[in-house]
Amino acid sequence: MYLIKTPRLLKKLYPNFVWDGPNNPRCIYLTFDDGPIPIVTPFVLNILKQYKAKATFFCIGDNVRKHPDIFEQVKNDGHAIGNHTFNHLKGWDTDDKVYLDNFLQADELLDTKLFRPPYGRMKKTQLKLLQEAKPGVQAIMWNVLSADFDVAITPEKCLDNVLKKTRGGDMVLFHDSLKAKERMEYALPRAMEVWSREGYEFRSMPEPVLLR
Numbered sequence: 001m002y003l004i005k006t007p008r009l010l011k012k013l014y015p016n017f018v019w020d021g022p023n024n025p026r027c028i029y030l031t032f033d034d035g036p037i038p039i040v041t042p043f044v045l046n047i048l049k050q051y052k053a054k055a056t057f058f059c060i061g062d063n064v065r066k067h068p069d070i071f072e073q074v075k076n077d078g079h080a081i082g083n084h085t086f087n088h089l090k091g092w093d094t095d096d097k098v099y100l101d102n103f104l105q106a107d108e109l110l111d112t113k114l115f116r117p118p119y120g121r122m123k124k125t126q127l128k129l130l131q132e133a134k135p136g137v138q139a140i141m142w143n144v145l146s147a148d149f150d151v152a153i154t155p156e157k158c159l160d161n162v163l164k165k166t167r168g169g170d171m172v173l174f175h176d177s178l179k180a181k182e183r184m185e186y187a188l189p190r191a192m193e194v195w196s197r198e199g200y201e202f203r204s205m206p207e208p209v210l211l212r
Contacts, residue, residue: 053202061086061106091122155186
């Protein structure tokens with residue numbers, strides 16, 4: 001089960017996590033998890049370039065190791081980079097020390113203070129360990145979920161998810177992954193066309209993130 005729009009109560013329960021973009025009502029903050037991946041990530045980069053958009057890519061360290069050329073393209077295009085662990089670990093099911101080591105292994109390739117826990121699940125003790133090991137690290141979540149990872153929904157439903165729920169200042173989560181490819185490739189360009197027509201800009205998350 002998942003929620004498309006993050007409820008305020010959840011944000012209050014986890015105040016040390018960043019759920020929204022910086023307070024700019026004319027901006028949408030696009031984020032992409034799980035890359036870099038051949039074909040999929042370059043598709044995203046091409047769409048972003050069409051709209052002169054900047055986004056934040058939360059990269060899996062092992063994918064960066066496998067596809068360094070695509071990772072360099074993401075950086076060269078001026079997008080922000082976030083850590084998504086080296087092996088896409090689910091924090092709730094992982095020993096704290098193992099989780100920290102996996103984060104640090106990815107950090108050797110990524111060197112960023114932006115971190116997004118895979119599946120959006122990590123223990124508060126794990127966040128504390130990460131911040132002690134790399135001061136200034138912030139756990140970046142989202143407040144609009146496209147659900148492009150869900151193979152049970154149609155591409156049209158994925159588009160509907162983001163268009164109905166996104167407002168200025170929101171942080172929207174897509175995936176540049178093979179699993180999400182069909183739905184993301186349909187929804188992303190169409191959503192960006194609508195948002196651009198409505199006058200929104202697309203920016204990446206800064207370091208450090210400004211909490212609101």
